[in-house]
Amino acid sequence: MKQDQVKDYYGQTLQNSTDLKTDACCTQAAPPLHIRKALGDVHDDVASRYYGCGIVIPSELEGLKILDLGSGAGRDVFALAKLVGPNGSVTGVDMTAEQLDIARKYEPWHAEKFGYESPNTRFLEGYLEKLDELDLEPESFDLIISNCVINLCTDKLAVFRAAHSLLKPGGELYFSDVYADRRVPEHLINDPILYGECLSGALYWNDFISMAKSANFIDPRICEYRPLSILHPQIQDMLAPIKFASVTARLMKLNGMDAACEDYGQAVIYKGGAQGMERIFELDTEHKIEAGRVFPVCRNTLKMLTQTRFSRFFDVLGNGDTHLGPFPGCAPVNVFSVEPSQSVPSQATMTSCC
Numbered sequence: 001m002k003q004d005q006v007k008d009y010y011g012q013t014l015q016n017s018t019d020l021k022t023d024a025c026c027t028q029a030a031p032p033l034h035i036r037k038a039l040g041d042v043h044d045d046v047a048s049r050y051y052g053c054g055i056v057i058p059s060e061l062e063g064l065k066i067l068d069l070g071s072g073a074g075r076d077v078f079a080l081a082k083l084v085g086p087n088g089s090v091t092g093v094d095m096t097a098e099q100l101d102i103a104r105k106y107e108p109w110h111a112e113k114f115g116y117e118s119p120n121t122r123f124l125e126g127y128l129e130k131l132d133e134l135d136l137e138p139e140s141f142d143l144i145i146s147n148c149v150i151n152l153c154t155d156k157l158a159v160f161r162a163a164h165s166l167l168k169p170g171g172e173l174y175f176s177d178v179y180a181d182r183r184v185p186e187h188l189i190n191d192p193i194l195y196g197e198c199l200s201g202a203l204y205w206n207d208f209i210s211m212a213k214s215a216n217f218i219d220p221r222i223c224e225y226r227p228l229s230i231l232h233p234q235i236q237d238m239l240a241p242i243k244f245a246s247v248t249a250r251l252m253k254l255n256g257m258d259a260a261c262e263d264y265g266q267a268v269i270y271k272g273g274a275q276g277m278e279r280i281f282e283l284d285t286e287h288k289i290e291a292g293r294v295f296p297v298c299r300n301t302l303k304m305l306t307q308t309r310f311s312r313f314f315d316v317l318g319n320g321d322t323h324l325g326p327f328p329g330c331a332p333v334n335v336f337s338v339e340p341s342q343s344v345p346s347q348a349t350m351t352s353c354c
Helices: 002-013 033-040 075-084 097-105 107-114 128-133 156-166 192-196 205-214 233-239 299-306
Strands: 065-069 089-094 121-125 141-147 167-180 221-227 244-252 266-270 280-284 287-290 294-297 314-317
Touching: 033 075, 065 075, 065 156, 075 089, 075 107, 075 121, 075 141, 089 097, 097 107, 097 121, 107 121, 128 156, 141 156, 156 167, 156 205, 167 205, 192 233, 221 280, 266 287, 266 299, 280 299, 287 294, 294 299, 299 314
Parallel strands: 065 089, 065 141, 089 121, 141 167
Antiparallel strands: 167 244, 221 244, 266 294, 266 314, 280 287
């Protein structure tokens, strides 16, 4: 059973991140200073068991209620616990008892480190495919994160649907995961090491887009991406010619979203001040909005900026009464061919307005 294989791999085989055979479950990006400080306050015993593939800590977290899907030993949970402050809370869900034992052991330590009277964290044991069986209230979370875990799930659509159900209106699923440029053959999916290394369970990119939309996340957005390197020669031979990429995406729970980018003659002006993005607000790779500059946007982007926790940072120009057709200049992103150091996307398998 896949779930038992994953439990064994992350509970018994891997003792810390140095045991990994590929860079799929690794993070190369340098986060903003306030996030680096929060991560630096995580206990070493927790941090050494980090297997994520991205930075899943977005901006403006004070007071939020957050859920971490596949929280492991709790590195991201504890960093977020500091950033949400004593009035926020973070819940971690994982199916690996060994990882949860470590996370729970250090809850009091982190509460004391952050100066809280009691922990603002909790950890639940369970399967991401069965979130409805856990003590999680529908439409109760402002933000859901996941760090290189959904690819390990056997029913990924169930996870996306549950996430949508658990989010408040205007909330978001902000997560990193591994994707393939084609559907992975069954014989590779059945390999326990390739599956545990977050590779053979990777979704085909186009299947991910379809799945996200099916779960009512109509307009997925890419925040960061990098092609993956396979470090182990034998694994490299087994997987060739499949390409893999690590992608951080945000899926927002918003009503009335358009299927494509539509132009209603509207623009925003970023007032500045969002934490870590004081001068330039980055919604995704296509939308880097300089403070004070008039920035035309499609209707979907407008909703993402004004019907979410970011609304106080934006002024809106235009009443949106007239549809002007498709938003001009939409640029798709090929997450598999762009060099890791580049931030400008090329060809598209996923569209967003720019």
